[in-house]
Amino acid sequence: MNTLLNVEDLRVSFPTRTGVVEAVRGVSFSLGQERLGIVGESGSGKSQTGRAIMGLTPQQAEITARRLEFSGIDLLKASVTERRALRGNRIAMILQDPKYSLDPVMTIGRQIVETLRTHEKIGKSAARERALDMLAAVQIRDPRRVYDLFPHEVSGGMGQRAMIAMMLIAGPELLIADEPTSALDVTVQLDILRILDRLVIDRGMGLIFISHDLRLVSTFCDRVIVMYAGKIVEELKASELAQAKHPYTQGLLNCMPKIGADRHPLPVLDRQPEWLL
Amino acid sequence: MTPALSIDKLRVVYDDFVALKDVSVTVAQGESFGLVGESGSGKSTLLRAVAGIAPVSSGTIDVSGKRLGKLRDKEFYRQVQMVFQDPYGSLHPRQTVDRLLLEPLDIHGFGDTEKRIQRALDEVGLGSGFRFRYSHQLSGGQRQRVAIARALILEPSILLLDEPTSALDASVQAEVLNLLEQVRRDRKLTFVMVSHDLGVITHMCERLMVMQGGQEVERLQAGDLATRNVAQDYTRNLLVASEGFVRDA
Numbered sequence: 001m002n003t004l005l006n007v008e009d010l011r012v013s014f015p016t017r018t019g020v021v022e023a024v025r026g027v028s029f030s031l032g033q034e035r036l037g038i039v040g041e042s043g044s045g046k047s048q049t050g051r052a053i054m055g056l057t058p059q060q061a062e063i064t065a066r067r068l069e070f071s072g073i074d075l076l077k078a079s080v081t082e083r084r085a086l087r088g089n090r091i092a093m094i095l096q097d098p099k100y101s102l103d104p105v106m107t108i109g110r111q112i113v114e115t116l117r118t119h120e121k122i123g124k125s126a127a128r129e130r131a132l133d134m135l136a137a138v139q140i141r142d143p144r145r146v147y148d149l150f151p152h153e154v155s156g157g158m159g160q161r162a163m164i165a166m167m168l169i170a171g172p173e174l175l176i177a178d179e180p181t182s183a184l185d186v187t188v189q190l191d192i193l194r195i196l197d198r199l200v201i202d203r204g205m206g207l208i209f210i211s212h213d214l215r216l217v218s219t220f221c222d223r224v225i226v227m228y229a230g231k232i233v234e235e236l237k238a239s240e241l242a243q244a245k246h247p248y249t250q251g252l253l254n255c256m257p258k259i260g261a262d263r264h265p266l267p268v269l270d271r272q273p274e275w276l277l
Numbered sequence: 278m279t280p281a282l283s284i285d286k287l288r289v290v291y292d293d294f295v296a297l298k299d300v301s302v303t304v305a306q307g308e309s310f311g312l313v314g315e316s317g318s319g320k321s322t323l324l325r326a327v328a329g330i331a332p333v334s335s336g337t338i339d340v341s342g343k344r345l346g347k348l349r350d351k352e353f354y355r356q357v358q359m360v361f362q363d364p365y366g367s368l369h370p371r372q373t374v375d376r377l378l379l380e381p382l383d384i385h386g387f388g389d390t391e392k393r394i395q396r397a398l399d400e401v402g403l404g405s406g407f408r409f410r411y412s413h414q415l416s417g418g419q420r421q422r423v424a425i426a427r428a429l430i431l432e433p434s435i436l437l438l439d440e441p442t443s444a445l446d447a448s449v450q451a452e453v454l455n456l457l458e459q460v461r462r463d464r465k466l467t468f469v470m471v472s473h474d475l476g477v478i479t480h481m482c483e484r485l486m487v488m489q490g491g492q493e494v495e496r497l498q499a500g501d502l503a504t505r506n507v508a509q510d511y512t513r514n515l516l517v518a519s520e521g522f523v524r525d526a
């Protein structure tokens with residue numbers, strides 16, 4: 001398997017008035033053409049890991065790594081221009097809530113075309129055709145109508161499809177999806193995952209799926225990384241999640257209410273100070 | 278015994294959009310009743326109509342045998358309290374926790390405020406160290422605890438819970454659900470709880486109603502979901518979806 005992404009000892013820290021906050025503390029993994037899940041609670045550093053790879057970390061933050069390499073390019077040494085050329089073109093990112101991450105004053109079609117024309121020399125009408133095809137590929141039934149709609153005129157599921165279309169139009173090799181379905185209804189959630197799944201398989205992309213939903217990730221991804229307080233506490237095959245060894249992973253799995261299980265009160269996470277080490 | 282809440286053919290209309298189509302529900306005293314459905318199903322609208330923050334166009338709502346009119350008296354607002362989904366949006370950003378908890382007490386003329394505030398914070402598992410903090414200094418779970426404390430401080434008999442844990446991490450969700458069960462037991466409260474998560478609803482509620490498009494789809498006992506004793510395809514789909522992603526072979 002080709003390795004697409006190599007991350008070794010990635011650290012992201014934010015200087016604040018009260019001292020340095022270390023959001024990511026030495027994360028290492030590599031990614032091929034596969035679906036990798038990163039799971040953790042809020043504040044575990046999962047999103048900051050994704051953002052560091054994408055190059056979207058706020059300026060005041062400090063990023064260090066022994067290695068942060070995307071298909072042979074050293075991302076830490078790359079210039080701002082080089083990073084920008086990668087971003088949206090070879091590495092793309094889907095964010096959580098289409099309500100906030102689509103431009104509210106631009107039609108969906110124009111946004112997709114803008115992305116495409118930033119990265120490719122392509123005529124206006126050809127770009128429009130490509131955008132319409134892409135909208136159809138994410139299973140929007142009436143692409144022509146949706147093309148001319150504004151983000152506030154579509155539902156959450158539709159908006160998320162539009163965002164996926166926008167992110168995939170330049171044909172990225174690596175897709176980072178940061179909680180792509182958390183704002184959606186369960187049934188819509190599965191539709192979106194099915195679309196992502198097919199696109200990943202058909203195009204041979206690498207996918208990093210960041211989520212707090214352990215159940216969803218374990219059914220969707222090949223491999224799962226569990227993060228706690230900026231560190232990886234466990235890495236396992238998604239199919240072997242039930243055999244998780246770390247008490248944190250077990251606790252996360254255990255504390256969800258399950259249909260048919262009569263557990264009152266629910267078991268809660270008993271956070272151990274040594275997990276932080 | 279008079280039911281805690283009795284809703285008959287309730288209809289809510291926003292301009293031309295009918296958000297709730299003649300839904301009837303009766304909730305007994307001390308019961309925990311769940312409403313499940315996807316966005317737009319009308320589940321939150323039903324709660325908001327009871328709370329008096331949705332435009333009711335026809336139908337009736339009775340709380341403890343008393344018919345509610347358009348204008349509700351003070352006693353109603355003491356007796357029925359609501360906890361909202363987003364703990365970041367439901368607390369005043371420029372008021373300390375102390376101030377937040379004092380306001381309802383002031384409005385309803387409760388004495389003994391000092392003790393009550395302290396007791397309310399203790400009850401939701403926040404020590405007095407949290408009392409003079411602002412909401413931005415709290416985590417999501419802590420904020421939701423403050424919201425629950427604010428609801429409980431007036432000693433209500435009915436709690437309306439609109440997705441109280443869906444903005445929280447799974448581990449924090451477990452803590453908040455346990456807290457809610459605890460206070461319900463201690464104070465013999467009636468719950469009406471809205472959630473899109475079937476697992477949460479079956480955990481918290483004895484009976485539930487599945488909703489879609491502003492209408493009732495079916496009514497179930499919590500046990501029915503575990504044994505798959507459901508009549509409607511819509512419910513079955515929700516059940517399948519709640520199990521996670523299945524790759525087509």
